[in-house]
Amino acid sequence: MKFTKMHGIGNDYVYVNCFQEQVADPGRTAVFVSDRHFGIGSDGLILIKPSDKADFTMEMYNADGSQGAMCGNGIRCVAKYVYDYGLTDQTDISIETKSGIKYLHLTVEQGKVAFVKVDMGAPILEPGKIPVISQKDRVVDEPVTVDGKNYHMTAVSMGNPHTIVYVEDVKGMKIEEIGPGFENHPCFPDRVNTEFVRIIDRHTAEMRVWERGSGETLACGTGACAVAVASILNGYTEDEVTVKLLGGDLKIEWDQKANRVYMTGPATVVFDGEIILPEESSGISSKS
Numbered sequence: 001m002k003f004t005k006m007h008g009i010g011n012d013y014v015y016v017n018c019f020q021e022q023v024a025d026p027g028r029t030a031v032f033v034s035d036r037h038f039g040i041g042s043d044g045l046i047l048i049k050p051s052d053k054a055d056f057t058m059e060m061y062n063a064d065g066s067q068g069a070m071c072g073n074g075i076r077c078v079a080k081y082v083y084d085y086g087l088t089d090q091t092d093i094s095i096e097t098k099s100g101i102k103y104l105h106l107t108v109e110q111g112k113v114a115f116v117k118v119d120m121g122a123p124i125l126e127p128g129k130i131p132v133i134s135q136k137d138r139v140v141d142e143p144v145t146v147d148g149k150n151y152h153m154t155a156v157s158m159g160n161p162h163t164i165v166y167v168e169d170v171k172g173m174k175i176e177e178i179g180p181g182f183e184n185h186p187c188f189p190d191r192v193n194t195e196f197v198r199i200i201d202r203h204t205a206e207m208r209v210w211e212r213g214s215g216e217t218l219a220c221g222t223g224a225c226a227v228a229v230a231s232i233l234n235g236y237t238e239d240e241v242t243v244k245l246l247g248g249d250l251k252i253e254w255d256q257k258a259n260r261v262y263m264t265g266p267a268t269v270v271f272d273g274e275i276i277l278p279e280e281s282s283g284i285s286s287k288s
Contacts, residue, residue, distance in 0.1 A: 010218025015048060
């Protein structure tokens with residue numbers, strides 16, 4: 001299987017051009033290629049496919065093999081791939097995802113995509129659609145007890161569920177101990193991605209993320225969008241926010257009049273390769 005490894009500010013996936021390749025068992029393949037010791041090493045697998053509704057389809061799988069709905073960093077990399085590898089010559093494209101069609105504008109420098117602005121659509125705040133179990137119209141600064149400790153959370157969906165928790169020390173927190181409790185909390189029927197956030201000023205926030213199915217990652221684009229929306233809802237920031245993630249910065253804008261969230265950030269090719277996928281009963285072998 002031929003592939004390209006790419007990352008959006010450190011959120012790395014293995015990308016497969018399904019105009020040329022076929023992946024029979026994407027979930028199992030995602031588990032294999034994501035392994036950082038025996039596979040390629042990534043946060044998951046993203047398949048680039050044809051679409052009868054948009055220019056392209058993005059189909060994503062987490063490192064544990066579960067299918068995801070949307071990945072903000074991943075979709076920027078899809079946009080870079082289809083332009084840089086000659087699948088399109090357009091700088092305004094549409095990509096079909098499980099959470100709807102997304103529209104992207106590509107900034108090209110010296111023939112290659114440098115930055116991508118994504119119209120991430122409207123944030124979902126209704127609890128039943130996120131989903132999060134709540135009797136309220138919105139879950140904003142609501143108390144929650146996780147592993148015996150009390151927190152306050154704000155729930156937002158950007159096509160996938162997020163809960164945002166504000167903390168005083170993002171860098172020093174033990175996210176590997178706290179994250180799983182949120183991910184698997186019974187108030188989140190589909191599990192949840194959790195962003196731990198510190199507000200720096202009215203235009204800047206820093207975050208770490210625990211992603212469902214993948215654990216801590218260096219960046220999460222939908223998570224950064226959810227952080228911006230949550231921070232605006234809580235009155236902590238203005239409508240344009242620079243969100244600082246472990247892998248780099250994303251610029252997020254929530255146009256409340258149009259109710260659209262826009263994300264701008266880079267996308268990077270790491271390398272191209274080819275890997276032999278293991279058969280059901282065989283060992284592992286690869287080449288790159």
